[in-house]
Structures are given as structure tokens and as C-alpha cells.
Amino acid sequence: MTQNVSAAPAGLLRIEDLHTQIRSGDTTVHVVNGVDLHVDRGEVLGIVGESGSGKTLTALSVMRLLPHGGRITGGRIMLDGRDLVPLSESGLRRVRGGEIGMVFQDPMSSLNPTMAIGDQVAEAVRLHRRVSRRQAAARAVEVLDQVGMPAAARRVHDYPHQLSGGMRQRVMIAIALACEPKLLIADEPTTALDVTIQKQILGVIDRLRRELDMGVVLVTHDLGVVAGYADRVAVMYGGRIVETAATDELYGRERHPYTAALFDALPERAVNTGEPLRTIPGQPPDLSSPITGCAFAPRCVRATDRCRAEFPAVTVEAGGHAYHCFVPLEHVGAAPRAAVAEPAAGRPSDEAPVVVELVDLHKEFPVNRGVLQRRVGSVSAVAGVSLSIRAGQTFGLVGESGCGKTTIGRILAGLERPTSGRVLYHGDDLAGLRGARRKRLLRGIQFMFQDSYAAMDPRMRAGSILAEPMRVQRSEDRTARRARVEELLGQVGMARGAVRRYPHEFSGGQRQRLGLARALALRPELVVADEPVSALDVSIQAQILNLMRDLQRQTAISYVVISHDLSVVRYISDVIGVMYLGKLVEVGPAEIVYGRPAHPYTRALIDTVPVADPPRERARRNQVLGGEIASATNPPSGCRFRTRCPYAADVCASSEPPLRPLGPGLQSVACHFPLEVSPDGST
Amino acid sequence: MSKFIVRRLWQSVLVVLGVTIVVFVFTRLLPGGPARAILGPRATPAAIAAFDHANGYDRPLVAQYVVWLGHLATGNLGYSYKLNQSVAALIADRLPKTVLLVGIANLIALVVAVPLGLAQAVRRNRLTDYAVTGVAFVFYSMPLFWLSILLVIVFSIDLGALPPQAPQGDFLDVLTHPSGLVLPVLTLTLVTVALFTRYTRSSAIEALTQDYVRTARAKGASTNLVVVHHVLRNSLLPIITMIGLTIPVVVSGALVVESVFNFPGMGLLFWSAAQTQDYPILLGTTVVVGVATALGSLLADLLYAVVDPRIRSAR
Numbered sequence: 001m002t003q004n005v006s007a008a009p010a011g012l013l014r015i016e017d018l019h020t021q022i023r024s025g026d027t028t029v030h031v032v033n034g035v036d037l038h039v040d041r042g043e044v045l046g047i048v049g050e051s052g053s054g055k056t057l058t059a060l061s062v063m064r065l066l067p068h069g070g071r072i073t074g075g076r077i078m079l080d081g082r083d084l085v086p087l088s089e090s091g092l093r094r095v096r097g098g099e100i101g102m103v104f105q106d107p108m109s110s111l112n113p114t115m116a117i118g119d120q121v122a123e124a125v126r127l128h129r130r131v132s133r134r135q136a137a138a139r140a141v142e143v144l145d146q147v148g149m150p151a152a153a154r155r156v157h158d159y160p161h162q163l164s165g166g167m168r169q170r171v172m173i174a175i176a177l178a179c180e181p182k183l184l185i186a187d188e189p190t191t192a193l194d195v196t197i198q199k200q201i202l203g204v205i206d207r208l209r210r211e212l213d214m215g216v217v218l219v220t221h222d223l224g225v226v227a228g229y230a231d232r233v234a235v236m237y238g239g240r241i242v243e244t245a246a247t248d249e250l251y252g253r254e255r256h257p258y259t260a261a262l263f264d265a266l267p268e269r270a271v272n273t274g275e276p277l278r279t280i281p282g283q284p285p286d287l288s289s290p291i292t293g294c295a296f297a298p299r300c301v302r303a304t305d306r307c308r309a310e311f312p313a314v315t316v317e318a319g320g321h322a323y324h325c326f327v328p329l330e331h332v333g334a335a336p337r338a339a340v341a342e343p344a345a346g347r348p349s350d351e352a353p354v355v356v357e358l359v360d361l362h363k364e365f366p367v368n369r370g371v372l373q374r375r376v377g378s379v380s381a382v383a384g385v386s387l388s389i390r391a392g393q394t395f396g397l398v399g400e401s402g403c404g405k406t407t408i409g410r411i412l413a414g415l416e417r418p419t420s421g422r423v424l425y426h427g428d429d430l431a432g433l434r435g436a437r438r439k440r441l442l443r444g445i446q447f448m449f450q451d452s453y454a455a456m457d458p459r460m461r462a463g464s465i466l467a468e469p470m471r472v473q474r475s476e477d478r479t480a481r482r483a484r485v486e487e488l489l490g491q492v493g494m495a496r497g498a499v500r501r502y503p504h505e506f507s508g509g510q511r512q513r514l515g516l517a518r519a520l521a522l523r524p525e526l527v528v529a530d531e532p533v534s535a536l537d538v539s540i541q542a543q544i545l546n547l548m549r550d551l552q553r554q555t556a557i558s559y560v561v562i563s564h565d566l567s568v569v570r571y572i573s574d575v576i577g578v579m580y581l582g583k584l585v586e587v588g589p590a591e592i593v594y595g596r597p598a599h600p601y602t603r604a605l606i607d608t609v610p611v612a613d614p615p616r617e618r619a620r621r622n623q624v625l626g627g628e629i630a631s632a633t634n635p636p637s638g639c640r641f642r643t644r645c646p647y648a649a650d651v652c653a654s655s656e657p658p659l660r661p662l663g664p665g666l667q668s669v670a671c672h673f674p675l676e677v678s679p680d681g682s683t
Numbered sequence: 684m685s686k687f688i689v690r691r692l693w694q695s696v697l698v699v700l701g702v703t704i705v706v707f708v709f710t711r712l713l714p715g716g717p718a719r720a721i722l723g724p725r726a727t728p729a730a731i732a733a734f735d736h737a738n739g740y741d742r743p744l745v746a747q748y749v750v751w752l753g754h755l756a757t758g759n760l761g762y763s764y765k766l767n768q769s770v771a772a773l774i775a776d777r778l779p780k781t782v783l784l785v786g787i788a789n790l791i792a793l794v795v796a797v798p799l800g801l802a803q804a805v806r807r808n809r810l811t812d813y814a815v816t817g818v819a820f821v822f823y824s825m826p827l828f829w830l831s832i833l834l835v836i837v838f839s840i841d842l843g844a845l846p847p848q849a850p851q852g853d854f855l856d857v858l859t860h861p862s863g864l865v866l867p868v869l870t871l872t873l874v875t876v877a878l879f880t881r882y883t884r885s886s887a888i889e890a891l892t893q894d895y896v897r898t899a900r901a902k903g904a905s906t907n908l909v910v911v912h913h914v915l916r917n918s919l920l921p922i923i924t925m926i927g928l929t930i931p932v933v934v935s936g937a938l939v940v941e942s943v944f945n946f947p948g949m950g951l952l953f954w955s956a957a958q959t960q961d962y963p964i965l966l967g968t969t970v971v972v973g974v975a976t977a978l979g980s981l982l983a984d985l986l987y988a989v990v991d992p993r994i995r996s997a998r
């Protein structure tokens with residue numbers, strides 16, 4: 001690109017033809033391959049893409065914080081007309097933190113565990129401003145206050161482990177903004193947080209952008225997050241920006257087939273259509289050698305020979321919509337796609353027999369202290385949950401982290417015993433059983449883990465991993481096991497040759513397939529899936545969700561799907577249960593609960609889940625659920641949600657609302673003041 | 684925090700008691716027992732019985748243990764019949780010398796090794812790192828006696844700069860003749876530095892790859908600042924473990940170096956007692972080393988809490 005810089009001063013940050021490589025050993029990975037972008041003051045640019053698309057490495061290139069072996073090999077990074085690429089390390093240090101602030105994904109690991117948070121913020125101040133220690137400390141309190149840290153003057157002495165995830169991320173933002181930079185780069189700032197906290201954090205970033213007139217680069221994999229907050233969105237694939245446009249334009253009239261494929265894979269786009277989710281075939285590109293042509297061509301249904309031979313030059317439409325594609329999608333007169341369909345009646349499956357029933361389930365974890373490990377209290381993880389799971393049904397369990405949903409899953413699968421209450425499996429109480437009978441019964445309930453890679457022995461081949469449940473239960477002989485393993489691989493869409501490979505040789509999606517296959521090995525009636533897709537990219541997530549649905553249709557298996565992601569739960573579930581602080585607050589047919597929530601907490605969760613629909617997201621910007629989940633060691637009296645509930649009254653503190661049905665075909669809700677459910681579905 | 688200290692002190696007391704029981708039982712179980720060892724192989728059974736009776740060795744084991752424990756508590760560690768001296772006096776003579784020798788060597792090693800290891804971590808896989816690693820491995824794999832002799836040959840025999848033998852007198856004598864300490868200290872220091880740099884390097888490398896280091900860089904911090912403010916404290920835990928493990932070594936002495944330089948420390952005391960089956964000395968020194976081990980791990984635990992706020996609040 002040969003652009004005259006002095007003639008083009010527009011843009012706070014302007015990246016031109018950026019190339020970045022990471023060398024490790026003999027291989028060179030071409031992670032960024034000619035990125036052009038710009039951000040103005042006061043503007044939010046969203047960069048979206050799946051893992052490996054180069055979005056994070058583009059952001060890190062700007063700060064020159066590349067991982068070991070990383071190097072910018074070409075291009076320019078102009079900040080206010082000055083190129084950062086040729087700057088020396090000491091010159092760049094003035095830019096980092098001073099002119100550009102950066103927020104990272106995981107606020108726990110990104111903060112120094114041995115340093116008080118006030119000192120960590122003050123350090124940033126002292127690096128860029130000639131101030132005394134005391135002035136820096138005062139500034140730290142000021143910034144922490146600005147990012148919404150309650151009682152900031154007192155909390156400055158706290159250490160990161162004493163704070164919640166949301167508060168830690170506020171500290172990260174305070175560090176980034178301590179010197180009032182011109183530009184903020186936020187790399188997946190809310191991915192590790194609950195949806196309600198995510199919304200709070202995005203709100204903080206957006207408010208500070210206005211107050212400080214900053215430019216913001218928001219890097220995320222979540223098309224919903226950028227919808228509400230970005231002015232423009234750039235879509236990355238294979239280390240390049242393949243399409244960029246104003247947010248409304250991109251979400252309605254995307255031209256690049258990859259962008260369209262990303263949208264199509266979103267679970268909320270397929271709810272109620274009964275169709276499987278659209279997936280993106282094939283694998284992400286291998287960047288260890290330079291790519292000729294369009295990197296997406298091998299996975300693109302529209303690709304031509306020309307796409308494979310040369311990279312398409314940019315096409316710029318009126319309004320600045322730019323894309324790199326020879327065969328763009330046409331949207332002649334087409335209306336913007338409807339993001340979320342209207343709620344419809346749930347699938348009728350109330351007649352199916354009950355497989356597992358939980359009756360008044362309690363689980364408390366002791367808190368021990370002192371020489372004799374005396375019990376000084378307990379964490380009430382599950383407090384009186386009753387629910388039933390029917391054959392062939394999917395029961396979706398949602399709630400923020402710490403609500404007890406995972407504990408219920410672990411109790412169901414026999415990994416944990418309840419403190420009191422019953423787990424009825426075909427009439428047998430699993431909670432009371434011991435020994436061989438329990439072991440045999442538990443065959444019928446299997447567990448699928450969130451992180452399949454961590455849940456597999458790295459030194460076992462896939463074949464042994466799949467055969468292990470049968471070995472443990474001494475079911476089938478050797479040849480039958482081998483046949484079953486092959487059958488399982490077929491069921492989850494993997495080749496037979498996979499038996500000889502090790503877990504690290506598979507992709508994330510393939511490992512999740514293996515995890516599902518292992519859960520199915522003993523032909524269970526119920527599979528408990530804890531966050532089955534939360535570690536996967538959208539396109540892979542769609543493949544796994546489709547697979548789970550297909551298998552259910554073929555084998556009438558039941559699922560309990562535990563997830564923080566309401567869109568996923570809504571797509572796959574027949575019944576949804578919403579948990580808050582150990583209590584089931586609302587349960588009922590998926591479409592009723594999602595479409596006409598009766599509990600204020602359910603309503604708040606639905607309102608805070610970002611959806612890929614810009615006008616709707618902007619309209620909901622102020623619908624934030626304040627506060628954070630209360631302590632489970634000392635839960636609030638009465639209704640546990642009352643401390644955050646906008647409708648809370650005196651009665652909520654004095655008496656606990658029982659879970660009661662609202663009417664035939666409707667949900668049950670535990671609330672003194674359930675939201676009015678009018679016949680047309682609005683609340 | 685103070686509660687935690689009290690609790691850990693009690694635990695240390697229990698550990699020491701456990702050590703005394705084990706040591707006591709083992710020595711009483713040896714063939715012949717202390718009477719045979721003291722009176723010699725030709726002692727008559729009557730003489731042995733008389734000796735056992737006179738020293739209370741014919742009483743029940745529990746009673747003997749309680750009496751022995753009572754002596755320990757009053758500083759009476761027993762009496763060496765072979766050397767005709769009380770064990771307490773022997774240890775009081777040897778212990779300060781050993782602590783001086785091994786303590787100085789370890790302190791110097793720590794002061795040298797921590798910055799060296801940090802520097803290696805920052806320049807990992809570059810020339811400085813490889814050079815230090817190489818030298819460290821050479822010293823670490825060198826047998827102590829060989830290294831000692833090598834140093835004696837170079838500095839005492841060839842150059843004549845330093846005495847080849849440590850001062851033989853009491854603690855004061857050692858203090859007033861520091862030149863005699865140089866070679867033994869140097870030998871120990873070289874080997875210990877080699878060990879300590881390995882620990883420091885690997886824990887600092889781990890700390891350097893942490894996300895908070897990236898955060899510090901994103902603030903605009905220089906490498907030196909990142910290392911001093913963020914890496915050092917976070918890589919101290921393994922080093923503290925190492926210091927805790929060093930304390931019993933400081934007390935029990937460095938046998939090889941003490942032999943080569945004929946340094947009358949705890950190591951030599953224990954060694955000669957073991958050869959002559961001088962049970963009272965063996966018992967006494969083992970108890971002292973047991974106490975030092977318990978104190979060492981207590982010290983390490985307290986230092987963990989000082990360095991890491993997460994450990995502090997978990998108590």
C-alpha cells in the first residue's frame with residue numbers, strides 16, 4: 001500500500017498492511033498477513049473472528065507485546081500520525097500505558113497475585129507521570145472509583161484473589177485507563193465473565209470511552225458483544241480482515257461468505273426452525289506456510305478457481321463497506337435478517353416417562369478452620385432443588401457461576417453425594433446406595449466435560465479412552481469393546497483411524513466429539529453435559545450441538561445441559577431450569593421460560609445475553625442487572641435474589657417464595673411477585 | 684497471622700517429639716545396646732547388667748524415654764563415655780563453627796544466585812544463559828572432595844595464598860583466623876550457587892510467562908522494573924523452600940568439606956561418633972538436626988505467608 005501519511009491524517013490509529021510472524025524452531029507461522037484498519041477518537045471498532053484468525057495478535061502487534069518468537073515483518077502502525085513500528089523499545093514504553101491502554105481476557109491471571117490492587121494501578125501512573133508516591137496512590141483511588149469499584153479508597157489494599165471476577169476486570173480497566181490513553185485495546189475483555197457481569201463491564205468501557213473521548217478496539221469472538229457497542233466491525237480470517245463495515249450494515253447485509261457463515265452458525269438463528277444449525281465445513285487454515293488466494297476458499301461453497309489462485313483485492317462500497325471477495329453475497333432489496341424468532345410452544349414431551357428425579361436436594365460444602373480443622377460454616381451450593389428429567393428430553397440448567405448448576409450435574413453423575421435429599425433413578429435412590437449396585441446403576445448416567453482435553457489422559461490413545469468406561473464396568477469382552485469403539489466413532493462422525501491417535505493430535509471440536517463418544521460408551525439413558533461447547537468457536541459449537549441433537553433423535557437419550565450461555569441452552573433444551581445461588585427459581589418448557597420469563601432473574605439473564613442484532617442490543621444497553629451474586633456461606637434470608645432484584649419488597653426478606661406452577665403448560669416460578677405473563681407473550 | 688504462627692509452632696513441637704521417639708527407639712534396638720558399645724565386646728554379662736542398672740537401662744523403655752526427654756528439656760543431651768565429655772559441651776563447641784562455615788557459604792550463594800538466576804531467566808536461551816548454565820553444571824556435578832583438593836592445590840600449594848587447613852581451636856580461634864575459612868567456604872559456595880541458580884532460573888522463567896508480566900509491560904514497564912516488581916516476588920516460593928531445606932544442612936555440617944580441610948564441625952563429630960558407636964553423641968546430634976529441620980520448615984512456611992497474600996488469607 002502506498003498511501004501518503006501526511007495527506008491522510010484521519011484516524012487515531014491507522015494500521016497499514018501489517019504483517020506479523022511467529023517463529024518457533026523451524027516453523028514460521030504467518031499470523032497476521034496484511035491487515036489494514038483505522039479507528040477514530042471516540043469510535044469503537046469491533047474485531048471479530050474465531051481462534052487463530054489473528055485478531056488478538058493484531059492487537060498485540062500494536063503494543064508490540066507479541067509472544068516469544070513473534071515479530072512484525074512489515075507494514076505501519078500509525079498512532080496520531082506517528083509510526084510505532086520503527087520505535088525503539090524505550091520509545092514504545094511511553095506509548096504503552098501512556099497513549100494506548102490494554103485490557104486482557106483473564107483478569108485473574110493478568111493481575112499480579114502478590115501486589116495490592118491499588119499499587120498495581122499506581123504503578124501505571126508513576127510510569128508515565130512525574131508524581132509522588134502519594135499522588136499516584138490518590139490517582140489510583142480516583143480511577144478505581146471511576147470504573148465502579150465500590151469503596152475504592154478501602155479496596156486499594158486488597159489483593160486480586162480477594163475480589164470477584166467482575167471486580168478484577170474493573171481493576172484491569174483502571175490500570176489501562178490510569179493515564180487517560182487515547183486508545184483502549186480490549187482483548188476479549190468479558191469472555192471469562194458471567195453475562196450479567198459482562199454487561200456491567202461493557203457498560204463501564206463504553207461510559208469511559210465517552211468521558212475520555214477514546215478510540216476503542218474491541219476484540220472478541222462473540223458477535224453479540226460487538227453488536228451493541230461497536231460503531232464498525234472488522235471480520236478477520238486467516239490473518240486478514242476479510243470484511244469491514246458499519247455495524248448495522250454488516251449485521252444486515254454482509255457480503256463475505258465467511259461473515260455469513262458465522263452468523264448462520266449462531267444457535268439463536270436456528271431456534272424454532274427445527275433445522276439443524278448451519279456449520280462451516282472443513283478446518284481453519286494452516287498458517288505455517290503463506291496462503292495463496294483467499295484463505296477461506298477451501299471451506300467456501302461459493303469458491304471458484306480464481307478464489308484459490310489469488311487474494312481478492314478490496315471492494316469498497318458507498319458508506320465504507322469493504323470486503324475481499326470475488327463472489328460476494330447479494331442482498332438486493334433483502335430485509336435485514338431477523339435475529340431472534342418469536343417464541344412458540346414447547347415440544348410436547350410431558351408424557352414421556354421420568355428417568356431421573358431430584359427431590360429436595362441439598363449440598364453443603366464445609367468450611368474448616370483451625371488446628372483440628374473445626375467446621376466453622378458451610379457453603380450452601382444447592383439448597384432444596386427438586387426437578388425431573390424425562391426420557392428423550394433435554395433439560396437445560398442455566399445460571400451465573402456459583403449458582404450450583406455444576407454441583408447438581410456432579411451429583412447426578414454420582415461424582416458427588418448430596419448432603420440431603422434424594423436422587424431417584426427409576427425409583428432407586430442413588431444418594432443412599434453404595435457398592436456394586438450403585439456402580440452398576442451409574443452406568444445409566446454419564447458425564448461429558450467442558451474441557452475434553454483436560455479430561456482425557458494425554459498418554460492414552462483415543463481407542464483406550466473410549467473403551468475405558470466398558471473396562472471399568474467390566475461390560476463386553478475385548479472384541480465387543482473394539483466393535484463398540486468403532487461404532488461410537490461412527491456415531492460422532494469420526495474416522496476409525498482415530499483409535500490410534502492421542503488427544504493432542506485432535507482439534508478442539510474433535511476432542512469434544514470424543515468426549516461425547518466416551519459418555520455414550522455404556523449406552524446411558526442420561527448424559528450430563530457440563531458446558532459442552534463453551535470452549536469452542538461458533539462454527540465448531542454448531543457442529544457439536546447438531547450432533548447431540550441428532551443422537552437424541554436416533555437413540556431417545558436424555559441430556560442435562562449445564563451452561564451459562566442462554567442461547568445454547570435455548571437451542572438444545574426442551575425444559576429450562578434457571579438457578580440462582582443454590583435455588584431453582586424458574587423451570588418450565590424452554591420456549592415459555594425464554595419467551596415469557598416470570599422470574600425477574602430469568603428476565604434479567606435474557607436481557608443481558610448479547611445477541612447478534614445491533615438495534616436490539618443498543619436498545620437494551622441500559623438493561624443491566626446490578627450487583628453480584630451474594631455469598632453462599634451466608635445467603636440472604638427469604639428470597640436469595642432479593643439483594644439484586646428491582647422488585648424486592650419486605651416480604652421477600654422475611655419469607656422464602658416456594659416454587660409454584662403458574663398454570664397448565666406454563667412454567668413454575670419461585671417468586672412473590674412473578675412478572676405478569678400476558679397472553680401475547682409480552683411481559 | 685499470629686494464630687497461624689502459634690499453630691505452626693505446636694506442629695513443630697510435635698514433629699520434634701516424633702523425631703526423639705524414633706531416634707530413641709532405634710538406638711535401643713541396636714544389637715548389644717549401649718552397654719556393649721561402652722564396655723566393649725569382652726564385658727561380662729554381669730558387668731553389662733550392672734552397667735544397665737546403674738544407668739537405668741534395665742527400666743521399661745517408656746520410663747527410660749521419659750527420663751531422657753526430661754534431660755533433653757534441661758539441655759542435658761547425654762554423656763559421651765568415649766570422649767569423656769558431655770554431648771551438650773561437644774555440640775556447643777562444634778555447632779557455632781559449622782553454622783559459621785555452612786551459613787556463610789549459603790548466604791553468599793543466595794546473594795549471588797538469585798540475581799544470577801533472574802538474569803538468566805530474562806536472557807534465556809541466549810549466550811549468558813548458556814554460559815551460566817554450563818558453569819553451574821560443571822560445579823554441580825563436581826565431587827566435593829575433588830573440588831576441595833583442586834582449590835587447595837591452586838590456592839595453597841601453587842600460590843601459597845591461603846592455608847590448606849582450617850583453624851583447629853575453638854570458635855574464637857576460627858573467628859580470629861578467617862583466612863582458614865576461605866577455601867572451605869568457597870568450595871561450598873560454588874556448589875550451592877550452582878544449585879540455587881537452577882532453582883531461581885526455572886521459577887523466574889515460569890513467572891516471566893505469566894499474564895501479569897504482560898500486563899506490566901502493557902503499562903509501559905521496562906524489563907528491569909518487571910523483574911524487580913513482578914517476577915522476583917512471584918518466583919520466591921521455590922527459593923524459600925530451598926532456604927527451609929538448607930537450615931538442617933547448616934546445623935548438620937558439611938562432612939566432606941570438613942574432612943578435607945580438617946574442620947572440627949558437626950559433620951566430623953557425627954561421623955566419628957558413628958564409626959565408634961558413640962550412641963549419646965549420635966542421639967544428641969540427631970535431635971539437634973531434627974529440631975533444626977522442624978525450624979527450617981517453620982521458617983519456610985512463615986516466609987511463604989510473608990511473600991504471598993493468598994497463603995496469608997488462606998490461614
